[in-house]
Amino acid sequence: QVQLVESGGSLVKPGGSLRLSCAASGFTFSDYYMTWIRQAPGKGLEWVSYISGRAATPYYADSVKGRFTISRDNSKKLMFLQMDSLRADDTAVYYCARGGNWPTYHFDYWGQGTLVTVSS
Amino acid sequence: QSALTQPASVSGSPGQSITISCTGSNSDIGGYDYVSWYQQYPGKAPKVMIYDVSNRPSGVSNRFSGSKSGNTASLTISGLQAEDEADYYCSSYSSTNTRVFGGGTKLTVL
Numbered sequence: 001q002v003q004l005v006e007s008g009g010s011l012v013k014p015g016g017s018l019r020l021s022c023a024a025s026g027f028t029f030s031d032y033y034m035t036w037i038r039q040a041p042g043k044g045l046e047w048v049s050y051i052s053g054r055a056a057t058p059y060y061a062d063s064v065k066g067r068f069t070i071s072r073d074n075s076k077k078l079m080f081l082q083m084d085s086l087r088a089d090d091t092a093v094y095y096c097a098r099g100g101n102w103p104t105y106h107f108d109y110w111g112q113g114t115l116v117t118v119s120s
Numbered sequence: 121q122s123a124l125t126q127p128a129s130v131s132g133s134p135g136q137s138i139t140i141s142c143t144g145s146n147s148d149i150g151g152y153d154y155v156s157w158y159q160q161y162p163g164k165a166p167k168v169m170i171y172d173v174s175n176r177p178s179g180v181s182n183r184f185s186g187s188k189s190g191n192t193a194s195l196t197i198s199g200l201q202a203e204d205e206a207d208y209y210c211s212s213y214s215s216t217n218t219r220v221f222g223g224g225t226k227l228t229v230l
Contacts, residue, residue: 035219044224045158045166045209059218095165105213106156106171113165
């Protein structure tokens, strides 16, 4: 069965960096776009970034462009989110999800989320 | 990348039907049939309920249905049940090859 497991969330100071990981299993990883979505405490969902199956093309929300970098290792079925120049408003639960673009435009599987807290 | 517009809250009594609207623009909802809806319980990951405007994933109750007219998509839940009380989010593909979510709607079953 499809499983997504995020890791790497922690408390970090403003201006700091953090790298999140998403481990996938149960499907042909390279066939799918993979997406990061975040949810600030008490707030709604926000699309952050996604990357094509062959890692050819990443896309970012304006709010993180230039600070976050998405990548993937298809041989290890891993996706990453390198987060630099972190700000307080980056504090959120970060979910990885399968899909977002062809062939699956919706997010059909989600991880349990990992909490990132940016605070001094 | 403006968020889609949803009502903050809706409510209904058991057995009734409710509809949640999601309004965007020609650049997202109006331009593509890639609208999806997600249900989220407190402290849990979201779950897809409707995809590609009106398709229901396997295992989702047929009490959930989706539609679209112009720049507005809608999620209808019929035969409301207590277990339907949750937050609901719409999402759409966008012309900039990005994705956008609605602000979320809290459904209360009276």
